[in-house]
Amino acid sequence: MTRKPAPKKKKPKPAARAPRRSQAERRDETRTRILDATLHCLAIHGYAGTGVAQVVAQARVSRGAWAHHFPSMNALILEAAQHLMARVYERLGAVLRELVQADGDAHRLVLAVWREFFASEVNEVYLELLVASRREPGLAEKLKQLSFTLERNLDAVTSQRFEPLPSAVTEPIELLLLTRWVLRGLALDAPLMPEGHLDRALAAWARLLGSQMRSKSATSAKDSAAARQ
Amino acid sequence: MTRKPAPKKKKPKPAARAPRRSQAERRDETRTRILDATLHCLAIHGYAGTGVAQVVAQARVSRGAWAHHFPSMNALILEAAQHLMARVYERLGAVLRELVQADGDAHRLVLAVWREFFASEVNEVYLELLVASRREPGLAEKLKQLSFTLERNLDAVTSQRFEPLPSAVTEPIELLLLTRWVLRGLALDAPLMPEGHLDRALAAWARLLGSQMRSKSATSAKDSAAARQ
């Protein structure tokens, strides 16, 4: 084993390029391993089925390591929810960026949001947390923050990228909210639905959405950068 | 599940004045007590939190009585789901009958469905079962039957009571499906939403719905009777 000669300052960022794994790196890696495993377990086994045993098995980490990093299972869930939030933002940004360059109509928008979010593991996890939050006040508070900031960002990008048609009866902001609810409800029913009904439902909603609003002509692509973060 | 007044003929001492409960009555009563308690526990504690202890405490029935009537917890859940189905049909019939006599527009329809179904305990239970069914194939099969027959009845009454407006882009049947999904997604987000947003969302959807279809002029009230049962 190689020895690290440079005695660094007390609390510096280890510059991310240590030849040997520093303590901070070890810590960070196992933490994210556990958090990722937790999200995966939530998607596979559900909220109630996600226990310490499942998480440490999925993360291939000892029970002691888990206990060293997280005081309780509830705390792990809360941190995992925050971890999930980062993924949601990342994925959302990717979808929006894609829709900016390919000037999409409502159909493309609906399909992209469905495929990238509501038909993905992210939504499975979010659904589990959302249902569980009805009995766990701490989790509910966390999700309230999450959805609040997400909604704010979404409102901003919506009002600058879409405009209502003359015959519309609803604003684009509310239409996007309705889209979220339609797709969420659809994702719940999807496992029970016959083949093909899903695409028909998505198409129906896309038609309805397209009859109410349209995307503004891309005035300046730079503005869309403000939606990030 | 019919309560029989027991026109017994065998024994010479029926004692019409004696309020002594027959075996069949005892059996039926404890069974429904347990089933009702199960649904209530599902609404209060959720699927994972509904165990034998909670059910027997809620039903005020001994553990042995439970074991005598139900072979396992899974079987109890399945029967409770069937029990719930009966309630859903009953409530649905009441809402439809009410809407028939008070010739309602889309706004009244949406509000009635929200209040009578999606904001009630029935939806809480159904949501728990729906989410749990993703990991329990037997439950998923049961719910598939339920939603299938419900959808068939709903389709029939929809196409005979509503007609699309000239400018509509979607059929009433699909609009009603979309309504189900909107309200389901809304019911999920409702606990996290600020005060007042809920009513605005319901109103927005009602406006959208009203711009697509209208109720047929009540041609004959007798036809609506076919929707029941």
Next chain:
DNA sequence: CACAACAAACAGACCGTTCGGTCTTTTTGT
């Protein structure tokens, strides 16, 4: 530079509790 001393990260045994399901016993209706 070497090495002791320390602290953080890790590993897994252990404990009290709770769960679903089975058992025996007692009550109740026929």
Next chain:
DNA sequence: ACAAAAAGACCGAACGGTCTGTTTGTTGTG
């Protein structure tokens, strides 16, 4: 008398959380 119904003790498994012991990286001192 007999059988169905009800009551509750009992059991093994699984859970979350705590405990003690071991490894690994960091740091102070000669």
